[in-house]
Amino acid sequence: MPRPVVDSPAPVLPARQPSPRARRLTVAALGVCVAALLAALVTVLVHVNAASAGATSALTADAGHIPEGTIVTLHDSDVPAIARLDPALLTALRQAEADAVADGIPSFHVTSGWRSPGYQQWLLEDAVERYGDHDIASQYVATPDKSQHVTGDAVDIVPLDAQLWLIEHGARYGLCQTYANERWHFELATPPGGVCPDMKPDATA
Ligand SMILES: [Zn+2]
Structure with a gap:
């Protein structure tokens, strides 16, 4: 049987x-x-x-962060920003507050107290971003190794009436405004009844 003829394709x-x-x-x-x-x-x-992770851990209550709008008083001993303050500072502030309230001043609210080094660093970097300049930022936010907040030796107080009362009467308790550009920031800076030292112009001093 003949085999069918298949056209062979053109060779490729x-x-x-x-x-x-x-x-x-x-x-x-x-x-x-x-x-x-x-x-x-x-x-x-x-x-x-x-x-x-850094941002999250820097902004926790355990790092001393107090979210904006949260009311924290000198009596919130379970809040790390308060609990980790120098006990002498806290005692002085509570005495001052009691006398201020007796003078008709609203009770003190703490917008910032003790801060972890990580939180302080976050604040500094945030300020650098905001001002676009490291030198300007450092006038408002100290580095973690210099900040009195990190050692538990400073508080930021509101409202304005409380600030003005402390500026006028704080020395009685040893409390002083220490930076000229921070009306809200107080530290123990003189013996009770003493005279507050000259203010530093800003956090770079
Ligand atoms: Zn401060």
């Missing part, structure tokens, strides 16, 4: 193949690119994680 010339060496090089180059991309991705993810 094989496409010009890269040499095995070129192929190996291409595969190697692709590998390097993928590895580099993965490394970059990992770096970005690690950074994002670190940034959010």
Whole structure:
């Protein structure tokens, strides 16, 4: 039986193949690119994680953060920002507050007390971002190694009436405004009944 004749297709010339060496090089180059991309991705993810973890841990009550709008008084002993203040400072502030209230001044609210070094660093970086300049930022926010808040030796008090009362009468209790540009910031800076030292112009002093 004759075999059916099949038109043989035109021979297809094989496409010009890269040499095995070129192929190996291409595969190697692709590998390097993928590895580099993965490394970059990992770096970005690690950074994002670190940034959010840093921001989160810097802004917790345990780090001394008091969220805006939260009312914290000198009697909130379970709040770390209050609990970790120097006991002598806290005692002086409570005595001052009692006398101020007797004078018709509203009770003192603490907007910031003790702060962890991490929280202080966060505040500094936040200020640098806000002012766009490290030197200007450091006039308002001290570095963690210099801040009296980090050692528990400073409080920021509101409202304005309380600030003005403390500026006038605080020395009786040893309490002084220590920075000319921070009317709300008080430290123990003189023996009770003494005279407050000259104010430093700002936190860079
Ligand atoms: Zn302060």
